[in-house]
Structures are given as structure tokens and as C-alpha cells.
Amino acid sequence: MADNLSTTSYALLGLLNFDSVTSNDGLTGYELKQRSDSTLRFYWVSPAMSQIYTELTRLNRVGLVKPISTRNGRRTTRRYRITPVGLQSLHEWLRTSEVDFPVLKHPVALRLLMGHLMDPEEVTAMLASYVRRLAERRVDLQGVRDSLGEVEMFRFPAMVADWGLAYYDAESDIVGELIRRMGTSS
Amino acid sequence: MADNLSTTSYALLGLLNFDSVTSNDGLTGYELKQRSDSTLRFYWVSPAMSQIYTELTRLNRVGLVKPISTRNGRRTTRRYRITPVGLQSLHEWLRTSEVDFPVLKHPVALRLLMGHLMDPEEVTAMLASYVRRLAERRVDLQGVRDSLGEVEMFRFPAMVADWGLAYYDAESDIVGELIRRMGTSS
DNA sequence: TGTAGCATGTAAGCCGTTACATGATTGA
DNA sequence: TCAATCATGTAACGGCTTACATGCTACA
Numbered sequence: 287m288a289d290n291l292s293t294t295s296y297a298l299l300g301l302l303n304f305d306s307v308t309s310n311d312g313l314t315g316y317e318l319k320q321r322s323d324s325t326l327r328f329y330w331v332s333p334a335m336s337q338i339y340t341e342l343t344r345l346n347r348v349g350l351v352k353p354i355s356t357r358n359g360r361r362t363t364r365r366y367r368i369t370p371v372g373l374q375s376l377h378e379w380l381r382t383s384e385v386d387f388p389v390l391k392h393p394v395a396l397r398l399l400m401g402h403l404m405d406p407e408e409v410t411a412m413l414a415s416y417v418r419r420l421a422e423r424r425v426d427l428q429g430v431r432d433s434l435g436e437v438e439m440f441r442f443p444a445m446v447a448d449w450g451l452a453y454y455d456a457e458s459d460i461v462g463e464l465i466r467r468m469g470t471s472s
Numbered sequence: 473m474a475d476n477l478s479t480t481s482y483a484l485l486g487l488l489n490f491d492s493v494t495s496n497d498g499l500t501g502y503e504l505k506q507r508s509d510s511t512l513r514f515y516w517v518s519p520a521m522s523q524i525y526t527e528l529t530r531l532n533r534v535g536l537v538k539p540i541s542t543r544n545g546r547r548t549t550r551r552y553r554i555t556p557v558g559l560q561s562l563h564e565w566l567r568t569s570e571v572d573f574p575v576l577k578h579p580v581a582l583r584l585l586m587g588h589l590m591d592p593e594e595v596t597a598m599l600a601s602y603v604r605r606l607a608e609r610r611v612d613l614q615g616v617r618d619s620l621g622e623v624e625m626f627r628f629p630a631m632v633a634d635w636g637l638a639y640y641d642a643e644s645d646i647v648g649e650l651i652r653r654m655g656t657s658s
Numbered sequence: 659t660g661t662a663g664c665a666t667g668t669a670a671g672c673c674g675t676t677a678c679a680t681g682a683t684t685g686a
Numbered sequence: 687t688c689a690a691t692c693a694t695g696t697a698a699c700g701g702c703t704t705a706c707a708t709g710c711t712a713c714a
Binding site: 500501503525549 | 664669
């Protein structure tokens with residue numbers, strides 16, 4: 287205990303906790319990466335595979351997860367489950383740790399700031415391209431949302447997904463307006 | 473040339489470029505930190521002081537900025553200006569480098585995902601607190617926006633600031649809706 | 659006289675990435 | 687049999703933070 291874990295560790299622990307209340311088969315590092323890619327990446331970061339394996343090793347060392355190993359030829363596959371101590375630690379983290387304000391790394395906004403160093407058509411094209419990518423992301427997230435349905439068990443993941451969808455819609459509208467603004471007096 | 477700089481380097485170079493077209497007094501590392509804190513932090517990250525000094529040393533080494541040193545007792549103060557090569561490098565970066573999709577690290581959304589591990593009142597309180605902090609941020613950003621006015625020179629920074637304001641407004645609305653949703657069937 | 663703000667830097671270390679290395683299983 | 691997918695890990699290193707160390711200037 288008194289573990290000093292990163293937020294990413296707790297995010298992974300959260301994914302393992304969802305597994306424990308649904309299938310409870312445990313998750314391999316590989317599967318955890320897939321879940322991160324499909325959900326976590328929308329509002330946190332999807333860690334690299336190597337990072338996930340590193341975190342799982344660390345979480346195991348402090349007893350927050352437990353692997354069940356199965357031999358496969360000369361190779362071992364590990365399925366990880368959250369432990370009671372791990373769940374307690376997650377609760378503790380949610381209750382006591384400071385909630386940081388979100389951090390946004392927005393390359394499009396950063397470049398727009400320097401729009402006077404670009405051709406106006408380049409600026410407009412950059413914004414239009416961003417709108418298209420937002421639409422792609424939205425499709426992916428809608429897929430996640432649809433898979434959650436309206437069941438009580440997924441109430442919170444559904445809220446987060448709806449939040450994300452509304453965010454993409456708002457961002458699209460705002461950037462659309464900026465594109466219009468580029469059209470005038472350029 | 474063919475410098476391998478981080479986005480943060482170019483962000484700082486961008487701030488120095490704005491200085492060059494306004495006062496052109498050059499900026500100290502300390503002043504650069506202040507500008508980062510007041511503007512950059514809304515859509516990128518405000519680097520630590522030590523990071524800024526490190527970047528300035530690096531940018532100077534590759535000739536993208538140039539310091540003018542003045543002695544103060546046994547201490548040297550350096551005011552940095554962007555060089556012609558630096559401006560060229562910034563142009564090059566804007567024209568040729570890939571525009572990454574924004575990355576959001578959103579601790580509030582991450583925690584909401586695990587709302588089933590918290591008391592409903594705690595969840596609501598967390599969301600309400602976030603809305604208050606959004607309002608604070610909005611005030612800060614509105615200050616920045618007001619200082620930019622409607623002059624052509626600050627057209628792009630003004631667009632970015634307006635973007636940020638619209639984003640905060642949308643985020644506030646969305647989270648307000650989530651709070652209402654917490655009220656029902658909790 | 660002491661403290662707040664201006665100003666500059668080094669050192670240790672964490673978090674996370676990319677690159678590299680390896681092996682098992684399934685299906686075209 | 688070959689490629690894709692499942693699966694696990696190490697090594698090197700970059701970017702950034704916190705902690706630490708130091709000094710000048712203005713003013714209450």
C-alpha cells in the first residue's frame with residue numbers, strides 16, 4: 287500500500303475492474319491494449335504495449351493485480367485480474383486524490399495561433415481536415431456507445447461516451463464557424 | 473538544420489516570433505514562462521521553467537534563437553530573439569510536419585467512467601466542481617481575448633481564444649446535462 | 659530587514675515512446 | 687507455407703517534472 291501509482295495505472299486498474307464485474311476471465315496485456323485503444327484513448331491516452339506490460343508487472347509487484355499463467359510451448363500467457371486490495375486501492379484513489387484539470391494538447395489550435403505564417407488556404411485546409419478527422423473519431427466512439435446500450439451496469443461508461451460525442455459535435459461546430467471566418471476578409 | 477525539435481520547441485519559437493513582430497525587445501526565459509502560462513496553457517502545455525531554459529539553450533545551439541546577454545552583478549540576464557533561420561524553421565515546420573490529432577488527458581471523464589465505485593453525491597460534486605473550474609478558466613481566457621482586441625495583427629490568436637471560449641461553454645453545457653442525468657435515477 | 663517577484667540554472671528521476679527481439683496459433 | 691493476429695518482453699532514449707541551488711531588485 288501507500289503505492290505511488292500514475293493515473294495510467296489506475297486507468298488500467300479501472301479496465302480490469304470492469305472485466306471483474308462482467309466476464310471475469312481476466313485480461314492479457316494484449317487485450318488490455320485493445321480495450322485502451324477502443325475506449326481509454328478518447329479521454330485519456332492509450333499507452334504503448336510495452337508500457338502496459340511494465341504497468342502490469344508493477345501492479346503485480348504491489349499486489350493490486352494477480353496473473354494466472356498458462357504455459358504455451360516455451361511461452362507463458364498471463365491473464366490478469368484485479369485483486370481485492372487492488373479494488374480497495376482504486377476506491378481510495380477515487381476518494382482521496384486530487385482531480386486535476388484536463389490537459390489538452392491541441393496541435394491544430396497551436397498552428398492556428400501562427401496562422402499569419404501560413405497561406406490562408408492552408409489554414410482553411412488544415413481546419414477542414416480536422417473536421418473530417420473529428421467525424422471519423424465520432425463514428426468510432428458511436429460504435430463504443432452503441433455497444434454499451436442502456437443497461438445499468440454500463441451507465442457511467444455510457445455517460446462518458448455521450449460526453450465525448452457531444453464534445454466532438456461541439457468541436458465540429460466551432461471549427462466550422464472558424465472556417466467561415468477564414469472565408470471572410472482573408 | 474534538419475533539427476529534430478519537439479512541438480513545445482516550436483510553440484516557444486512561436487511566442488518569440490510574436491514578440492519579434494510586436495515589441496521586439498526579446499524575451500527572457502522567465503517572461504516566456506509567463507506568456508506560456510497566460511496563453512499556451514489553454515491549448516498546449518505550459519512547460520516548467522527548467523524546461524524552458526533547456527529549450528532555449530537547445531534552440532540557441534542550433535541557431536534558431538539568439539540571446540542578448542546583460543551583466544547584473546555576478547549574474548547574466550539573457551533576452552532571446554528568434555533568428556531569420558528560426559523563422560524559416562517555423563515556416564518549414566508549419567508547412568511540412570504532420571498535424572497530430574489532439575490528445576486529451578481528462579481526469580474528470582476518467583473518474584466518471586468508474587462512477588459505480590463512488591457515491592452518486594460524490595460524482596455529482598466532482599462534476600459540479602469541474603463546472604466551477606471551467607468558469608474560472610473561462611474568465612482567465614476572456615481576459616486574454618479582451619487584450620487581443622480586433623486588430624489584424626492578433627487575428628489568429630483571437631480566433632484561437634474564441635475557440636477556447638466556445639469550447640469551455642460547450643463543455644459546461646455538456647457537464648451540466650450530465651449533472652441533471654445524475655439527479656434522475658440515482 | 660525580510661519577502662515577493664524577477665531571473666537562471668543543474669540533477670534526479672518518472673512516464674512513456676520507438677525500436678528491437680521472439681514465439682504461438684489460425685486460416686487462406 | 688505464409689501472413690495475420692495473438693502474445694510477451696527488453697533496451698535506449700526523449701520529454702518533462704520536481705527538487706534543489708543561487709542571486710538581484712524593489713518595496714513595505
